[in-house]
Amino acid sequence: MYQYSCMNAISEVGLQKFTDQYTKTEVKEDADALLVRSAALHDMEFSDKLAAIARAGAGVNNIPLERCAEQGIVVFNTPGANANGVKEAVIAGLLLASRDLADGINWVKAESGNEDIAKLAEKEKKNFAGSEIKGKKLGIIGLGAIGILVANTAVHLGMEVYGYDPYISVDSAWNLSREITHITDVNDIYRECDYITIHVPLLESTKKMINEEAIAEMKDGVILLNYARDLLVDEEAVVKAVQSGKIRRYMSDFPNTTTAGVKNCIVTPHLGASTSESEDNCAVMAVKEVMDYLENGNINHSVNYPTCDMGKCKGVCRVAINHKNIKNMIGQFASVLGEADMNIANMANQSKGEYAYSLFDLDTQITDEVVEKLKNVQGVLRIRIL
Numbered sequence: 464m465y466q467y468s469c470m471n472a473i474s475e476v477g478l479q480k481f482t483d484q485y486t487k488t489e490v491k492e493d494a495d496a497l498l499v500r501s502a503a504l505h506d507m508e509f510s511d512k513l514a515a516i517a518r519a520g521a522g523v524n525n526i527p528l529e530r531c532a533e534q535g536i537v538v539f540n541t542p543g544a545n546a547n548g549v550k551e552a553v554i555a556g557l558l559l560a561s562r563d564l565a566d567g568i569n570w571v572k573a574e575s576g577n578e579d580i581a582k583l584a585e586k587e588k589k590n591f592a593g594s595e596i597k598g599k600k601l602g603i604i605g606l607g608a609i610g611i612l613v614a615n616t617a618v619h620l621g622m623e624v625y626g627y628d629p630y631i632s633v634d635s636a637w638n639l640s641r642e643i644t645h646i647t648d649v650n651d652i653y654r655e656c657d658y659i660t661i662h663v664p665l666l667e668s669t670k671k672m673i674n675e676e677a678i679a680e681m682k683d684g685v686i687l688l689n690y691a692r693d694l695l696v697d698e699e700a701v702v703k704a705v706q707s708g709k710i711r712r713y714m715s716d717f718p719n720t721t722t723a724g725v726k727n728c729i730v731t732p733h734l735g736a737s738t739s740e741s742e743d744n745c746a747v748m749a750v751k752e753v754m755d756y757l758e759n760g761n762i763n764h765s766v767n768y769p770t771c772d773m774g775k776c777k778g779v780c781r782v783a784i785n786h787k788n789i790k791n792m793i794g795q796f797a798s799v800l801g802e803a804d805m806n807i808a809n810m811a812n813q814s815k816g817e818y819a820y821s822l823f824d825l826d827t828q829i830t831d832e833v834v835e836k837l838k839n840v841q842g843v844l845r846i847r848i849l
């Protein structure tokens with residue numbers, strides 16, 4: 464039996480995928496797996512029982528990835544599962560930034576008791592006039608799951624699209640419309656584009672990548688969209704630029720005291736992935752990842768351990784070892800098993816940065832004594848017998 468705990472509201476459509484081998488617990492220390500959305504886990508202590516954390520979403524900046532890896536806790540995310548939801552929010556953002564629909568709606572609300580509203584509207588509407596996105600240049604920084612969907616949709620809406628992503632995956636490149644201009648120097652995005660949207664993960668290297676210098680390169684009256692993370696942008700510099708008119712509008716999905724309430728900063732309360740479809744997709748994917756890891760030891764879509772998938776165990780038992788990516792680990796594991804007269808029927812070993820993972824299917828049941836010997840190999844972080 465396994466136990467899981469939810470750190471945020473996770474879609475029931477996903478939770479229903481757990482079989483009767485799983486029960487939900489409110490006691491986090493009892494959980495084999497945690498399911499999380501945006502809850503901040505950096506200050507949380509993790510019990511030795513915890514084997515997996517699944518982020519039902521893309522961004523993992525709320526999770527201490529290295530500390531988890533060091534404790535042998537595999538962290539998963541759900542790449543692409545909410546990308547369409549975010550894409551649609553970004554397209555709405557492009558339109559809301561271009562047409563003064565929000566102020567227009569607020570005006571109608573404020574005048575709702577006015578009997579002359581219809582006549583007055585015809586007089587006042589000039590205050591809410593806007594521009595069209597068709598024919599305008601859109602620069603996209605980050606062409607992953609969300610960036611490519613935004614890029615391809617914007618082409619269909621008649622925009623001239625420029626894309627920048629020095630680390631683009633082969634899959635993304637295949638899925639990108641041929642109409643998109645490939646940019647190799649991000650400054651060309653800043654200099655050329657009427658609209659700029661950012662879709663990169665929040666990492667040390669991307670923090671405040673849109674800063675005062677980047678803004679200075681941009682066209683006067685540019686529209687900046689940020690549905691990725693607020694810390695990617697120096698928002699104090701953005702507010703100054705909005706107030707001076709350098710930036711016509713700043714669209715953000717991350718309310719904070721810097722941007723909330725500032726005229727021409729249109730901020731939504733982190734709604735990018737808040738659709739029933741995205742929530743269901745993320746939860747289903749997260750639950751499947753957790754079950755495959757807990758039951759079979761397979762790792763797919765982890766952000767702190769390598770992908771390693773041997774399907775279901777074909778031997779008598781499977782040994783799953785989370786360990787450091789250092790030399791002679793496999794040699795030492797094989798020696799311990801060989802000395803105990805245990806045949807390895809099948810095995811896999813993969814590494815990612817400083818961490819590695821090995822799976823061994825054995826023809827015989829492993830003993831506690833052999834498990835103890837494997838645990839004592841320097842660099843082993845966790846062993847599970849499945």
Ligand SMILES: NC(=O)c1ccc[n+]([C@@H]2O[C@H](COP(=O)([O-])OP(=O)(O)OC[C@H]3O[C@@H](n4cnc5c(N)ncnc54)[C@H](O)[C@@H]3O)[C@@H](O)[C@H]2O)c1
Nearest residue numbers: 521522605606607608609628630662663664690691735736
């Ligand atoms: N508003 C929301 O609710 C919401 C929902 C989902 C994701 N997000 C945010 O959006 C981000 C992107 O999501 P995704 O699903 O597209 O992720 P993804 O991993 O599929 O794509 C990210 C892309 O950014 C690229 N990249 C990394 N560093 C870069 C750099 N310095 N310059 C240019 N490109 C760079 C990568 O190569 C990758 O192609 C997430 O990390 C998350 O923070 C927000």
Ligand SMILES: O=C(O)CC[C@@H](O)C(=O)O
Nearest residue numbers: 500501520521522736737
């Ligand atoms: O869970 C959410 O609602 C937000 C998810 C989003 O920020 C992500 O990074 O996937």
